[in-house]
Amino acid sequence: MLADARLGSGEQLGGLLEHYKNYLRLLAMAQMEERLSARLSPSDIVQETFYEAHRDFQQFRGGSSAELLAWLRAVLVNNLHRAVEHHLGTEKRDMRREVSIERIDASVERSAFRLEGVLQDPGSSPSLRAQRQEREVALADELARLPRDYREVIVLRHLSGMPFEQIGERMNRSPGAVRMLWLRGVRQLREQMGDGWNRRFEEPQR
Structure with a gap:
């Protein structure tokens, strides 16, 4: 699907992004404290992320699903930061410092690591790491059914x-x-x- 998307297939790119929707939504949900979640939903953040991924896909230089997911997480972090700036920008300055883009990026990485930690370690070879990533995506899909x-x-x-x-x-x-x-x-x-x-x-x- 990634190869087809690189050839300009919008349908394949759409299906590829949809595959990661619940995973990205979980990461967004984990970052959204009450002040922000009262104003928009994790799905709003993911929708904006997918819009930008479609728009800017030609800038993506990776060749694997792991690299694509890392790129999507980076877009997600930027959108979370913009949401904080837009919705909480009128709050006092020390609150805004608490949610800098670096802080959000670190928080997203921690959440991804914690999700990974729920699963048993299959080993460290590239093929096993790829399997683990797919299991994380599958876990996110199952959580979405709850x-x-x-x-x-x-x-x-x-x-x-x-x-x-x-x-x-x-x-x-x-x-x-x-x-x-x-x-x-x-x-x-x-x-x-x-x-x-x-x-x-x-x-x-x-």
């Missing part, structure tokens, strides 16, 4: 790295209710994908 509350608590816990107490404040629930929501969400994921893929989900401490 009810919204299940998906939100898993993203905040595992991609944003929040403790259950902070997630409870974000979701207006008690820490105990959030723990139960998390357990139900993980259980449904295991039913959808099988038990072996996600053994690195840790049970919450009681």
Whole structure:
């Protein structure tokens, strides 16, 4: 699909980008604190990212899916930063410094690393790394199938790295209710994908 897209096939490029939609949406969701998520959705950020990817695809010089995904993440970071500047630009200066483009880029990388950490390590060869990346994309697709509350608590816990107490404040629930929501969400994921893929989900401490 990447080779066909390079030859100018808009249909192939569209299908290729669609393949990564849920993955990019998860990364965007993990960066959007309450001030920003109250004003736009992760899907808005991803839609803008895809628009720019279509527009600027001839500038992409990579030759692999890993390089394409890294390029898309960079476009996503720029769009997240512009969204912060646009929607939170009137807030006091020290708040804006907290969300510099470098900070957003580092946060997206941490979220991607955390998503990768959920999966068992298949090894370090190039072919195995490519398989792992596809499993991350598949995991994002399965998370997209979950009810919204299940998906939100898993993203905040595992991609944003929040403790259950902070997630409870974000979701207006008690820490105990959030723990139960998390357990139900993980259980449904295991039913959808099988038990072996996600053994690195840790049970919450009681």
